[in-house]
Amino acid sequence: MTSMDLLNKMKQAVRGGILTREPLAGHTTWRIGGPADFYVSPKDLEDLRSVIDFSRQEGLRCFVIGRGSNLLVSDEGFRGIVLDLSEAFRHTAASGLRVTAGSGLLLGDLVDFCIRKRLKGIEKLAGIPGCVGGAIRMNAGAFGVEVADRLEWVRLVDFSGTLLQIHREQILMKYRFTDLPADAVIIEAEFRMERGDAGELARTREETLKKRREKQPLSLPSAGSVFKRPAGDYAGRLIEETGLKGLRIGDAMISKKHANFIVNCGFATAVDVLRLVEEVQERVHRMFQVDLELEIQLLGFDPS
Ligand SMILES: Cc1cc2nc3c(=O)[nH]c(=O)nc-3n(C[C@H](O)[C@H](O)[C@H](O)COP(=O)(O)OP(=O)(O)OC[C@H]3O[C@@H](n4cnc5c(N)ncnc54)[C@H](O)[C@@H]3O)c2cc1C
Incomplete structure (x- = not known):
């Protein structure tokens, strides 16, 4: 089958946007990376499952990208489908101390949402330029706070199309590591916060952003820390x-x-x-x- 035939077939199966030969440099904070054969933005959960089914039937590999802020993409790019959830999966909801967020939402937007709701817990993660899905996968953290501290459960779709909900106790989360299945697409998650004071939370966020500006080279493209912290050192x-x-x-x-x-x-x-x-x-x-x-x-x- 030619790539044009494959694209036409994909268009029949998928409602969301499909880009072909899409340069990934435009989707990473490093501004580096060759093209993906297909770059797909599913419209909703049903559409995401259609893309996954399609990829399985056609023997195409899938990779889910967040904001590309911890990613080095080769100059040759990726042969397969890159899934981008930042268009459809960006909802937020608060119920008491619990907050649910879509995986495509920017982590910074989740921090702002929590501050508006006077919910304390993730304000020190301000300035991490990833999305919620990427932050969970990486167990992102800063200034003594990690995603793992606040996570309650994640909902994900595996590459057989099965929808799963996994509770925090069932997930091994360590420094910049999560043992979620490698082929799973996180679609949303719930976090448990504490009651806080909006003014104080906003101040903490501003102080955090200031420290980042002082220590980090934010005027040039990067992917943050390249290497993990070795035991007992930096x-x-x-x-x-x-x-x-x-x-x-x-x-x-x-x-x-x-x-x-x-x-x-x-x-x-x-x-x-x-x-x-x-x-x-x-x-x-x-x-x-x-x-x-x-x-x-x-x-x-x-x-x-
Ligand atoms: C200036 C700068 C500062 C940074 N500071 C910090 C910091 O203080 N602390 C820190 O921990 N990190 C930091 N980072 C690194 C990065 O922002 C985090 O690792 C972030 O969590 C990555 O999120 P992302 O959405 O960009 O993921 P991506 O880089 O797009 O992807 C990272 C991994 O997550 C997977 N992934 C993404 N979304 C999903 C999903 N929905 N389902 C399943 N898997 C998914 C990808 O497949 C990939 O394996 C920094 C980066 C920059 C550029």
Whole structure:
């Protein structure tokens, strides 16, 4: 079947928007990444299940993208369907201390919603530029608070199209890790908050954003921390000690402001970033015998 035939067939099965050969650089905060064969924005849950059914029938791989803020996409892009839930899955609802949110909602919008409702618990996550689904998958956290602390349950669809609800106690959540099934699409989640004071919560959010502006190179595209924190230390400190701050390969540079950030100074490629990653890992290992593990997720690097 030609790709045009496949597209026509997909259009019959799916109601949401379908883009072909869509450059993923436009969907990642690093502004790096080649094209996805198909970039699909399902209209609702039924439509999402139709895309999943279609991908299974046609033997196409699926990948769900959030805001692409923890993602390095290869320069060749992704052969398959990238699912984007940011159009349809962005609802919020509060009932007492419980808040339900769609996975495509920006985490920052959820923080604002909770503050408006005088609900305390996630205001220190302000400034993390992901969406709710990506924040759950990564167990995003900052300033001593993690998504895991507030999560009650997640609802997801697996790649057989089955809808599941999984409670927090059944999910292993550690530092930047969740053991949810790799092929599952999170569609919504519930969080449990505490009662708070709107003024105080807003102040905490502003202080948090200020600290981020002071410490992080926010004027250039990045994916936040590239490496996980090694036990008992900070990746940024180790990298700084190796003297690699400011090292540049192509247009990718180890930030002079925060050594665990790699910034895109213009037209960096995924290969530039990976070469810097290797250089950092090698030097840190040589100097400290510490193996830095990637926090960022990779897409499109496997040979198939
Ligand atoms: C400037 C900057 C600062 C940052 N600061 C922090 C920080 O303080 N703390 C922190 O933890 N992170 C931080 N990050 C990293 C990033 O924002 C978080 O990891 C965030 O949670 C990723 O969310 P996302 O929606 O962008 O996910 P993406 O990067 O799009 O995807 C990440 C992973 O989540 C999966 N995923 C996304 N949505 C879904 C879904 N609906 N269902 C299933 N899987 C899904 C993807 O498949 C992928 O595996 C920062 C990034 C930047 C650019």
